Amino acid sequence: MIKRGTLVHSEKPFIHALASNLRLSRCDHCYSEYELFKCAACHYAKYCDRDCQKAAWRDHKKECSCFKKLPPGRELPNAARILARIIFKLKRGGGNEQGWYDKNKFRMFKDLMSHLDVCKLCLEKQSGLFHPDNVLHVRTLDLAFEASIQLQKWEDSLDFGPKLIPGFEKYYGTHHPILGLHYLKFGKILMFKDACDKALDALEKAQTILRVTHGEDHPLYRTVLSSLLLQAKTLVYNS
Ligand SMILES: [Zn+2]
Numbered sequence: 506m507i508k509r510g511t512l513v514h515s516e517k518p519f520i521h522a523l524a525s526n527l528r529l530s531r532c533d534h535c536y537s538e539y540e541l542f543k544c545a546a547c548h549y550a551k552y553c554d555r556d557c558q559k560a561a562w563r564d565h566k567k568e569c570s571c572f573k574k575l576p577p578g579r580e581l582p583n584a585a586r587i588l589a590r591i592i593f594k595l596k597r598g599g600g601n602e603q604g605w606y607d608k609n610k611f612r613m614f615k616d617l618m619s620h621l622d623v624c625k626l627c628l629e630k631q632s633g634l635f636h637p638d639n640v641l642h643v644r645t646l647d648l649a650f651e652a653s654i655q656l657q658k659w660e661d662s663l664d665f666g667p668k669l670i671p672g673f674e675k676y677y678g679t680h681h682p683i684l685g686l687h688y689l690k691f692g693k694i695l696m697f698k699d700a701c702d703k704a705l706d707a708l709e710k711a712q713t714i715l716r717v718t719h720g721e722d723h724p725l726y727r728t729v730l731s732s733l734l735l736q737a738k739t740l741v742y743n744s
């Protein structure tokens with residue numbers, strides 16, 4: 506029997522963020538109420554001293570530039586901030602961070618929740634809140650697409666793949682190598698899922714871009730893309 510009041514377990518949170526209604530009165534890092542000063546870049550986060558600001562910087566760095574663009578008086582929803590922090594931490598390999606629950610056993614964040622699940626949750630929260638062209642939304646879609654490929658969840662890849670194209674065209678332009686590579690990846694997935702017509706369409710778009718950005722002698726163009734195109738054409742024109 507464990508006596509009431511005994512501390513059974515304590516653990517450092519994977520990420521944490523101050524609730525936005527407390528942002529003017531508490532330090533964004535340690536949550537103390539002692540004489541605060543603002544982050545000089547975003548004027549959004551407040552800190553009690555330089556040590557707290559330094560310690561918070563790894564988590565604050567990415568969001569700081571987003572906060573700068575917030576109209577005065579607007580606050581970021583708490584869930585959006587938390588989810589963004591989870592994504593950024595996972596991006597820098599935080600999924601491998603170990604949380605020990607006794608001397609010999611630990612669990613990792615990536616065992617609890619896949620990167621894809623986090624992205625999907627974010628996209629759900631963003632719907633209706635962000636314009637489809639919003640840069641954060643496009644970034645999340647990009648992460649979701651990559652995660653779906655890593656996990657071989659092809660149905661999800663087919664869902665996210667086309668949604669990314671308008672965003673890529675807007676931010677990179679219609680002839681950027683990233684867009685060309687996206688068409689190539691997407692075409693390959695479509696081939697794999699036997700959607701040959703759509704695959705051919707995507708691969709031809711990839712060809713138009715990669716011929717210029719990579720050149721016809723680039724191995725990606727010469728071997729990968731050319732053989733996929735040949736396969737797609739054979740299947741489409743012989744059916
Ligand atoms: Zn502090």
Ligand SMILES: [Zn+2]
Pocket residue numbers: 544545546547548549550565569570572
């Ligand atoms: Zn800042």
